[in-house]
Amino acid sequence: MKFFIDTANLEQIREAADMGILDGVTTNPSLMAKEGIAGKDNILRHYAAIAKMVDGDVSAEVISTEFEGIIREGQELAEIAPNIVVKVPMIREGVKAISKFTEMGIRTNCTLVFSSAQAILAAKAGATYVSPFIGRIDDTNWDGMDLIYEIVEIYANYGFATEVLAASIRTSKHIKDCAMAGADVVTCPLKTIEGLFKHPLTDIGLEKFLADYNKLNG
Ligand code: E4P
Numbered sequence: 001m002k003f004f005i006d007t008a009n010l011e012q013i014r015e016a017a018d019m020g021i022l023d024g025v026t027t028n029p030s031l032m033a034k035e036g037i038a039g040k041d042n043i044l045r046h047y048a049a050i051a052k053m054v055d056g057d058v059s060a061e062v063i064s065t066e067f068e069g070i071i072r073e074g075q076e077l078a079e080i081a082p083n084i085v086v087k088v089p090m091i092r093e094g095v096k097a098i099s100k101f102t103e104m105g106i107r108t109n110c111t112l113v114f115s116s117a118q119a120i121l122a123a124k125a126g127a128t129y130v131s132p133f134i135g136r137i138d139d140t141n142w143d144g145m146d147l148i149y150e151i152v153e154i155y156a157n158y159g160f161a162t163e164v165l166a167a168s169i170r171t172s173k174h175i176k177d178c179a180m181a182g183a184d185v186v187t188c189p190l191k192t193i194e195g196l197f198k199h200p201l202t203d204i205g206l207e208k209f210l211a212d213y214n215k216l217n218g
Helices: 010-018 029-034 040-053 067-080 092-104 116-124 134-138 144-158 172-181 190-195 200-217
Strands: 002-006 024-026 057-061 084-089 108-113 129-132 163-166 185-188
Touching: 002 010, 002 190, 010 040, 010 190, 024 185, 040 057, 040 067, 057 108, 067 084, 067 092, 084 092, 092 108, 092 116, 108 116, 116 129, 116 144, 129 144, 134 144, 134 172, 144 163, 144 172, 172 185, 172 190, 185 190
Parallel strands: 002 024, 002 185, 024 057, 057 084, 084 108, 108 129, 129 163, 163 185
Antiparallel strands: none
């Protein structure tokens, strides 16, 4: 299972890359805004900086919602670097654009997916990745993980090549459950990745090992 970091913050990307476990980056317009990145040139420059920091894929999201605009924007984003993946929303015009990008050899990430029916459309259009949002479904009092199990099963039934990129991840349990479900990728904030390290018995065990060593070795 690949690990992507879900941020536009360069320091956090560097920190995750330094851990040696980072396979890529996802961003969205809200994450870019959080970093104060505004204006087309700055946005393109920021994506270029991120793309240089990692070997893996970097999802850069379009803002347009009509076909021609999505294609224009997507081509510009794809030209930034070979590891840029164009992130396109799950809307009618978006699916049409993903299909066109597939023909053009431009890789895509279909975002804002909340049902397996939508995920079928993304795969049919040839999306490289599909991004189901687990946490936002949980927020509606439903179970976001059900969606991951469904999509993984449907894609396996038909041998769809689209990779399941579990997004809107909030907890270590989400990550473990995604691994159990067979998701290809999880994208999470740095804090959630760091949460994976934690177990009280590890801390207690290490403290005891060091104390025992120090008893004899000073
Ligand atoms: C990533 O591709 C998504 O945009 C992101 O995971 C959404 O996460 P959120 O629901 O925490 O905003």
